Each structure stands twice: as structure tokens, then as C-alpha cells.
Amino acid sequence: DVKVTQSSRYLVKRTGEKVFLECVQDMDHENMFWYRQDPGLGLRLIYFSYDVKMKEKGDIPEGYSVSREKKERFSLILESASTNQTSMYLCASSFRGRVRGQYFGPGTRLTVT
Amino acid sequence: ILNVEQSPQSLHVQEGDSTNFTCSFPSSNFYALHWYRWETAKSPEALFVMTLNGDEKKKGRISATLNTKEGYSYLYIKGSQPEDSATYLCAFWDTGNQFYFGTGTSLTVIP
Numbered sequence: 001d002v003k004v005t006q007s008s009r010y011l012v013k014r015t016g017e018k019v020f021l022e023c024v025q026d027m028d029h030e031n032m033f034w035y036r037q038d039p040g041l042g043l044r045l046i047y048f049s050y051d052v053k054m055k056e057k058g059d060i061p062e063g064y065s066v067s068r069e070k071k072e073r074f075s076l077i078l079e080s081a082s083t084n085q086t087s088m089y090l091c092a093s094s095f096r097g098r099v100r101g102q103y104f105g106p107g108t109r110l111t112v113t
Numbered sequence: 114i115l116n117v118e119q120s121p122q123s124l125h126v127q128e129g130d131s132t133n134f135t136c137s138f139p140s141s142n143f144y145a146l147h148w149y150r151w152e153t154a155k156s157p158e159a160l161f162v163m164t165l166n167g168d169e170k171k172k173g174r175i176s177a178t179l180n181t182k183e184g185y186s187y188l189y190i191k192g193s194q195p196e197d198s199a200t201y202l203c204a205f206w207d208t209g210n211q212f213y214f215g216t217g218t219s220l221t222v223i224p
Contacts, residue, residue: 004156035214042216043157043202059213090156098145098206101159 003027004105006091012111019078021108023091029103030096032074034058034066036087037107043090049074050096081112117205119215126193127223133189134218136203140184145206148177148188151217152199160188160201193222 007022023032033048035058045058047066055066063085067075074093078085088109092102118137126132138146145164151157161170166181174191190197200217 040216043214045212045214092157098210098212099162099164101147101149101162102157103159104156106156 004091004093004103006089006105006108008108009106010109010111012113013078013081014113015082017078017081017112019081019110019112021076021078021089021091021110023074023076023093023105024072025074025093025103026072027093027103028071029093030071031094031100031102032068033092033094033102034064034074034076035090035092036060037090038087046076081110083112086110086112117203117213117215119201119203119218121218122216123219123221125221125223128193128195130193130222131189131191132193132220133187134201134220136186136188136205136215138184138186138203138205138213138215139207140182142207142209143181143184143205144208144210146179146186147204147206148186149202149204150199151202157202188218190220193220195222195224198222 004025013019034046035043049055049068065077090107091105094100094102148160149157161177163179168179170177176189179186200219202217204214206212
């Protein structure tokens with residue numbers, strides 16, 4: 001079974017803190033993705049990566065950065081957390097290409113106070 | 114940002130009813146269409162990946178069709194069961210390697 005794990009299920013941070021969300025997959029997938037999910041807005045892509053050290057901006061990259069130093073790990077960084085970044089964050093991975101389904105992690109519910 | 118629309122936004126059906134919903138996407142620059150099921154408190158799970166006009170895919174009581182010329186895909190559930198209750202998401206991939214999720218159809222099957 002493909003496993004995508006995220007470092008925390010729930011996280012509470014203060015405004016201005018630097019926040020790291022970690023995602024690890026164990027299936028040697030080339031592609032990794034970070035999404036946020038907000039009520040009524042569906043899944044919105046923040047960043048994705050097709051390979052180690054490679055990243056592409058998604059729809060809403062502002063206020064976020066990412067790091068992919070190893071194939072299995074993709075980190076999302078909130079440089080200075082703000083209350084409008086309170087959301088559910090989902091990581092996903094897939095094999096290379098556009099015809100392979102994505103496998104999702106359990107999500108991290110981040111609250112910024 | 115491209116427009117990927119799903120309708121209806123939510124749906125309540127009785128157990129045993131068959132149902133269907135729609136994903137609409139731009140008909141130009143089509144590459145692939147994905148369907149996912151997202152049950153409450155779980156992660157989204159891939160159902161189908163469709164690439165060719167006229168494609169039909171089936172998994173148990175769930176099936177999907179694809180019309181790339183007019184830009185839509187239908188998801189059908191035959192004989193709905195309570196365990197089918199979930200949000201169903203589609204994701205459109207274009208030829209430029211960009212992709213976009215729809216906002217989903219929330220299905221509730223009433224026992």
C-alpha cells in the first residue's frame with residue numbers, strides 16, 4: 001500500500017511564527033503536491049514538485065515556500081504565519097506524468113491564532 | 114486559472130437510488146481527467162483517470178464517461194449505498210502540465 005504521511009494532524013501556531021509541514025511518501029513517487037482545502041473553495045494547489053530540488057508554483061503560492069531535498073520528502077513552509085493561512089493542508093504524491101492518480105496524506109489542520 | 118465546475122454542489126439520495134453528477138472543464142488543451150472520492154475524516158482516493166474521448170471506466174457500482182469535445186465527464190453510481198456518501202472531486206489536466214480541481218459534489222445517501 002502506498003503511504004503518504006504528514007508530520008502532524010493538528011497544529012496551532014501564532015501569527016508571525018515560521019511553520020514547517022512535512023510530508024513523506026514511501027512509494028518512490030516523482031511527483032509531490034501541497035494543497036489547502038477551505039470550505040466552498042475545494043482543493044487549491046499551493047506548490048508541486050516533479051523531482052528532487054524542483055518546484056513549481058500552483059494557484060496560491062503567496063506566503064508559502066517549499067523544499068524537496070530528498071525524493072520521499074516534500075516540506076511546506078509558512079515563512080510568517082498569518083490567520084488567513086488557517087486551513088486544512090493536504091499533501092499528495094504520484095508517479096511521473098498526468099495519467100497517474102494521486103495518493104493523499106491524512107491532512108494537517110493548521111490553526112493560526 | 115481555468116474553470117472546472119462540478120454540479121450539483123450537493124445531493125441527497127435514498128439508499129438504492131442511482132445517481133449521477135457532472136464535471137465540466139475547458140474542451141481545449143485537454144490531457145486527462147481524474148475522479149477522486151473523499152470520505153469524511155479520510156484522504157481523497159483516486160477512482161478513475163480518463164484520457165480519451167468516449168472513455169468509459171467502471172469500478173463496482175461506480176462508472177464514469179468522458180466527452181472531451183464538449184468538455185464534460187459524468188460519474189454514475191448505481192444503487193447508492195450509505196458507504197458511497199462522500200465528496201466526489203474531479204481534476205482536469207491540460208497539455209501544459211497544469212491541473213485544476215473542481216469544488217466537488219457532496220453526496221449523502223440516506224438509509
